[in-house]
Amino acid sequence: MSLTTVHTVADLRATVANWRAEGLRVALVPTMGALHDGHISLTHLAHEHADRVIVSIFVNPTQFAPNEDFGAYPRTLPADQKLLDDAGVELCFAPSVEEMYPDGFATKVSVDGAMTNVLCGAPRPGHFDGVAQVVTKLLLQALPDCAIFGQKDYQQLMVIRRFSADLNIPVEIIGAKILREDDGLAMSSRNRYLTPDERAIAPTLNKVLGDITAKAANGAELGPLLAKGREDILSAGFDPIDYLEVRDADTLELISDTVTKPARIFVAARLGKARLIDNHAIEPA
Numbered sequence: 001m002s003l004t005t006v007h008t009v010a011d012l013r014a015t016v017a018n019w020r021a022e023g024l025r026v027a028l029v030p031t032m033g034a035l036h037d038g039h040i041s042l043t044h045l046a047h048e049h050a051d052r053v054i055v056s057i058f059v060n061p062t063q064f065a066p067n068e069d070f071g072a073y074p075r076t077l078p079a080d081q082k083l084l085d086d087a088g089v090e091l092c093f094a095p096s097v098e099e100m101y102p103d104g105f106a107t108k109v110s111v112d113g114a115m116t117n118v119l120c121g122a123p124r125p126g127h128f129d130g131v132a133q134v135v136t137k138l139l140l141q142a143l144p145d146c147a148i149f150g151q152k153d154y155q156q157l158m159v160i161r162r163f164s165a166d167l168n169i170p171v172e173i174i175g176a177k178i179l180r181e182d183d184g185l186a187m188s189s190r191n192r193y194l195t196p197d198e199r200a201i202a203p204t205l206n207k208v209l210g211d212i213t214a215k216a217a218n219g220a221e222l223g224p225l226l227a228k229g230r231e232d233i234l235s236a237g238f239d240p241i242d243y244l245e246v247r248d249a250d251t252l253e254l255i256s257d258t259v260t261k262p263a264r265i266f267v268a269a270r271l272g273k274a275r276l277i278d279n280h281a282i283e284p285a
Helices: 009-021 037-049 077-086 127-142 151-166 189-193 196-201 204-217 222-236
Strands: 004-006 026-031 052-057 091-093 146-150 172-176 241-248 263-271 274-282
Touching: 004 009, 009 026, 009 052, 009 091, 009 127, 026 037, 026 127, 037 052, 037 077, 037 146, 037 172, 052 077, 052 127, 077 091, 091 127, 127 146, 127 151, 146 151, 151 172, 151 263, 151 274, 189 274, 204 222, 204 241, 204 263, 204 274, 222 241, 222 263
Parallel strands: 004 091, 026 052, 026 146, 052 091, 146 172
Antiparallel strands: 241 263, 263 274
């Protein structure tokens, strides 16, 4: 079954309605395009949970601040469609900004700041409101049985789980493991911004997180571990570090002493033009 691409909500819903009439289970993988193997791994997981898979491709303007890279964000729809077709995805939903936000659009979706004003939300006020808004729309437009989100954007995954539960959106939210390059760098559309020299430095983030995770899981004090981690990241060539923090895996509450419950260590740092993020799970021994 070859890939079909639709650009309107009406055509999306008509396709899903036909699948429903056949008794098929449907999965949605929301993306902003510029697809890579990490995205394709999400479609493989989606096919494990459903008979038909939709991948949405939409660069959402409401999650970008005025000084961010909305205009520069890579838009590669023909290449993305080829990847999706090769992966066996049945439907690509690629709406325009006007289709998603028509004249008169006036509604916002917001999640409490305790979860959204930290980590990536701290330097990007309103970012997660934009994420919540567009994902709410996509879930209601497609009404899939499940939706797949990568754990590289772990904070985003937690925010989506929160508002989906709060708003009683009848979609199972599934988190997919981070897919990494052979040298440990988390796959990301923004990796293409790296020069060859920067690309050689970039795996430092994963190595630092791995070192801290192993020691924190065995009860080591976080303060010295994080201080050493910051020093290693900066000395490798990253600057600045937006954050290097350990937080509760469910609530994202900050943990500052030792890890005694499931936690996550998060990092965001800039390397040249790229802002790279990564995270590891910490399971206390």
